[in-house]
Amino acid sequence: SDIHSWLAVMPKAELHLHIDGSLQASRLLQLAAKNGVAIPYDSVESVQAAYEFEDLQSFLDLYYLGASVLRDEDDFYWLMRDYLDKCREQKIVHTEIMVEPQTYLPYGVGIHTVMAGFKRAIAEAKAEWGQSALMMLSLLRHLSEDEALAMLEMAEPFRDDFVAIGLASSEMGHPPSKFKTLYETARSRGYKLVAHAGEEGPPEYIWEAIQLLGVDRIDHGVRCVEDPALVAHLVHKQIPLTVCPLSNVRLCVFDRMQDHNLLNMLEQGLCVTVNSDDPTYFGGFMNENFSALADALALSREQAKQLAANSFRASFLPDDIKAQYL
Numbered sequence: 470s471d472i473h474s475w476l477a478v479m480p481k482a483e484l485h486l487h488i489d490g491s492l493q494a495s496r497l498l499q500l501a502a503k504n505g506v507a508i509p510y511d512s513v514e515s516v517q518a519a520y521e522f523e524d525l526q527s528f529l530d531l532y533y534l535g536a537s538v539l540r541d542e543d544d545f546y547w548l549m550r551d552y553l554d555k556c557r558e559q560k561i562v563h564t565e566i567m568v569e570p571q572t573y574l575p576y577g578v579g580i581h582t583v584m585a586g587f588k589r590a591i592a593e594a595k596a597e598w599g600q601s602a603l604m605m606l607s608l609l610r611h612l613s614e615d616e617a618l619a620m621l622e623m624a625e626p627f628r629d630d631f632v633a634i635g636l637a638s639s640e641m642g643h644p645p646s647k648f649k650t651l652y653e654t655a656r657s658r659g660y661k662l663v664a665h666a667g668e669e670g671p672p673e674y675i676w677e678a679i680q681l682l683g684v685d686r687i688d689h690g691v692r693c694v695e696d697p698a699l700v701a702h703l704v705h706k707q708i709p710l711t712v713c714p715l716s717n718v719r720l721c722v723f724d725r726m727q728d729h730n731l732l733n734m735l736e737q738g739l740c741v742t743v744n745s746d747d748p749t750y751f752g753g754f755m756n757e758n759f760s761a762l763a764d765a766l767a768l769s770r771e772q773a774k775q776l777a778a779n780s781f782r783a784s785f786l787p788d789d790i791k792a793q794y795l
C-alpha cells in the first residue's frame with residue numbers, strides 16, 4: 470500500500486504535545502464568543518491566516534492569545550476531548566500531554582478547574598475507547614523560578630495525575646540553569662523530568678538540561694548536532710529527543726522540510742521520536758508529520774517503525790505496559 474496510508478494506521482505514541490497547541494480555530498472562536506473574550510479574528514479563515522510565524526516568540530504570542538479564551542471546566546474538557554478524538558483517528562495509542570496551568574492564572578482560572586475538565590475527558594477516553602494518556606506539568610520558562618515552584622505546590626493535590634514536569638515557552642535568555650531548584654524539588658517528589666532545549670537555543674542549553682537538571686528526555690534537541698561530544702553523549706546514554714518536524718519548519722528552525730536533520734540524527738543512533746508539538750498551529754497532527762518526512766526525506770517503512778518503537782521505548786509507561794507495544 471501507499472506509504473501515507475500505511476503510516477496513518479501504524480500504532481504510535483506522541484510524547485511532545487502542548488494541549489493548548491491543539492486548540493482548533495473553530496473552538497477558539499466558539500469559546501471566545503461564549504466567554505466574552507475579545508480577539509482580533511472573526512472567522513476560521515482569519516485565525517488560520519495568522520498561522521504564519523517567523524520564530525518561536527511570534528508563535529507564542531498567538532498561542533497564549535488562543536489559551537486566553539478558556540475559562541470553565543467544560544472548556545478544558547472540550548480542548549482535551551478534541552485532541553483525544555484526533556489520537557483515535559490517527560492511531561496514537563498512547564500520548565503524553567503537556568499541561569501549562571500557569572497560562573490561565575492571569576484570567577482567574579485555577580488548576581482545579583483546568584484539571585477537572587482534562588481528567589474527565591481522559592477518563593472517558595480510557596473507559597470508552599481504551600485510550601492511554603498521561604499528563605505532564607509543563608512550567609513556563611519566561612516566568613520566574615519562584616512562580617514555577619509556586620505552581621508545583623498548587624499541583625500537589627494532582628500529584629498522581631502528572632507523570633513528569635517539563636519546561637517550555639521562550640527559550641533564548643531562559644537557560645535550564647534558571648530552574649535548578651525546581652528540578653531538584655520535582656525529582657525529590659518522584660516526577661520524571663523533561664525540558665525543551667536546543668530548539669532555538671544552543672547545545673549548551675542541552676548540556677545544562679542533562680547535567681544540571683538531570684532530564685530523562687529532551688524536547689526538540691535538534692541543535693545537538695552542532696556539538697559532536699554532545700551527540701556522542703546522547704547516543705551513549707540513549708537520552709530520547711522528542712523532535713517535531715512541522716513545528717521546526719513553521720518556526721523557521723529549518724528553512725524547508727528537506728533540510729530537516731531528523732533522519733540524520735536517527736541514522737547516527739540517537740533515540741529520536743516524531744511529535745506534533747502544537748498541531749493546529751503548525752498544520753498537522755502526528756500523521757501529517759510522518760507524511761511530511763516521507764515526502765521530503767523519503768522516510769522508509771523501516772525508519773518509521775524505528776521511530777514508532779522509539780516513541781514507546783522513550784515513554785513514561787511502566788515497563789510491563791511498554792513491552793506490549795514493542
Ligand code: ADE
Pocket residue numbers: 487490525532637638639640665668716746747
Ligand atoms: N510552547 C508551545 N510550543 C512550544 C515550543 N515549540 N517551544 C517552546 N515552548 C512551546
Ligand code: ZN
Pocket residue numbers: 485487637665688746
Ligand atoms: Zn514544545
